[in-house]
Amino acid sequence: MRIVENYSHLNGYESLKVHKKQILDEIKNIIKNINAxxxxxxxxxxxxxxxxNLFNPVEINKAFKEAFYKKGWKxxxxxxxxTTDEEDVKxxxxxxxxxxxxxxxxxxxxxxxxxxxxDFVKDKxxxxxxxxxxxxxxxxxxxxxxxxxxxxxxxxxxxxxxMKEMQKEMSSGVAYYEGEVYxxxxxxxxxxxxxxxxxxxxx
Numbered sequence: 230m231r232i233v234e235n236y237s238h239l240n241g242y243e244s245l246k247v248h249k250k251q252i253l254d255e256i257k258n259i260i261k262n263i264n265a266x267x268x269x270x271x272x273x274x275x276x277x278x279x280x281x282n283l284f285n286p287v288e289i290n291k292a293f294k295e296a297f298y299k300k301g302w303k304x305x306x307x308x309x310x311x312t313t314d315e316e317d318v319k320x321x322x323x324x325x326x327x328x329x330x331x332x333x334x335x336x337x338x339x340x341x342x343x344x345x346x347x348d349f350v351k352d353k354x355x356x357x358x359x360x361x362x363x364x365x366x367x368x369x370x371x372x373x374x375x376x377x378x379x380x381x382x383x384x385x386x387x388x389x390x391x392m393k394e395m396q397k398e399m400s401s402g403v404a405y406y407e408g409e410v411y412x413x414x415x416x417x418x419x420x421x422x423x424x425x426x427x428x429x430x431x432x
Contacts, residue, residue, distance in 0.1 A: 353384045
């Protein structure tokens with residue numbers, strides 16, 4: 230596959246290029262070494278594309294997973310306690326799950342444990358490969374990457390998305406690079422408050 234475009238949010242790309250060049254090169258090489266045409270195996274049942282061979286997102290994701298894991302990237306979970314009290318959020322966001330539980334126990338408040346999971350983390354960089362619906366990308370950018378960043382698990386989040394030219398050969402509803410970068414730009418320069426690199430890929 231080929232990288233068509235990059236979008237750097239809060240100097241995400243610059244941070245990787247200067248401080249994590251090996252990691253950045255590794256991500257680029259993983260993308261380059263995956264042949265998407267091997268995964269054009271989904272037969273469309275949609276009226277507008279009935280019978281057409283489409284890219285299979287499940288199989289593409291599986292190929293990325295195998296490639297990243299071979300290079301030592303690992304799944305990571307960030308566990309935390311949920312609260313609607315703003316003061317409690319500030320007081321607990323940098324604590325371990327055990328410390329958070331103890332904090333709420335001492336305040337006689339209900340403990341609601343939760344977690345977020347990201348597939349690929351290495352050397353304080355998280356990568357999400359997203360061939361899913363639009364809502365999943367927003368969740369990655371504004372919830373997942375931000376939680377891992379504020380929790381000290383990562384310094385930069387990377388989101389890999391299909392370009393529109395590739396998305397047109399997938400089932401309807403799949404998010405695409407141009408649309409998601411546009412949405413990110415509309416949020417303003419500092420939202421979300423986490424350095425990100427958005428990578429647009431095509432076959």
